[in-house]
Amino acid sequence: MSGNELGIRAVVFDWAGTVIDFGCCAPASVFRRVFQQKGLEITARQAREPMGLAKRAHIAAVIAMPEVNQAWIDRFGEVPTDADVDALYSEFLPLQKEVLSDHCDLIPGVVELVETLRRREIAIGGTTGYTRELMSVVTPAAARQGYSPDAAICSDEVREGRPAPWMIFELAQRTDVYPMACVAKVDDTPVGIAAGHAAGAWTVAVTDSGNEMGLTLVEYESLSDAEKKERRTAIEGRFQQVKPHFFIRSVADLPDVLTKIDEKLAAGERP
Template structure:
């Protein structure tokens, strides 16, 4: 029986029109490093300081602590500018899917490679809130937990954000967890966590072929399809 759904944010539950990709690429290239599209895709979904460190090194730069700190601040500034110009929106059908899952008694957590201040700002823009917070009473959508990349020892593909989501929602058994995300590291984290079901969704930048060698249970078009998918597994 599924008791927790842990979903990624950008590209999975939230459509940011590729803003994270653009902000990360620009922040790294401003350091003088080059960014290969394949490397950028590999590091999407990871904690952003770790992504910057890796991309600078891959692009021929030297990722000192000072450089990474400065590039991370630039990433935040660029992303804020992009989100101000074109705010992120919910993926079609996702709020309804989250409401349906919670109505069945399944807790829903969002996990993200963003730092907490960035993630909370996105939720505020969307009118979403975490259960038990002051914003819940006026929220358009309520989730049960938010876990960010700067709150765990290591981001994806490590399983720690998923396990932290379990901790925050009181879920004890990974056999009751479904994980979904739009990047390779999302499904790798799901598999590494021991989750019962790990779903790759095609709502982000990756197509079906790009998931070919990844450890997913199922590929779906969107998180919007997950309630029906889970229902089909028990019927």
């Protein structure tokens, strides 16, 4: 496309919690399991808080939490080291790969969204904290259900994952889309939204289908409307530090937001 045309021409999606794995359950469960194997119990909230980082960085962030760090010292008699993080990460990878195939269902609305984006000639990109090896399970499973991005990149293929912008920049290059004001980043984690801002893209935070809600689809659908609203309000509060341009409950709501962004661009607004 011409760099002078203004309008959304590419959307960069996260994977787990945004387009697959409602509730982002696969990584959260495995992070807890890895620490359990060391005799340490971490809470679901602790396991989920750094979500969006590359997986080794995620483990390092968990182990640096004061409560977890102290529990490690109490059990092993010394502060955790980089070597300990490496050991946990090496145990994490095969466990994660083992359970991934059970967490690849597309989030409702994704197939219809893909059709809409194709019709509007908007490129589809994917970024993830998973490694390329882990994505060898996810990518074909998603494709069989109707989701195949034009380009996808993993955190182990760039210098640094989210919140750095490098994966988004790489996808913009691969899809030949510029300026960055023509790109939207859709993510269910604050670090993903921060990456979108760092890249100069529009940012759209997902509240209901992702890590912050942290529920399976069945669990989510069992909530009353009032319970969903209460949780959603709390989630939006947790995102305020990174100030997303828009909130959506799931990607099914994205087309209307893209129309609003196009209107803002036409009016001279930029991210």
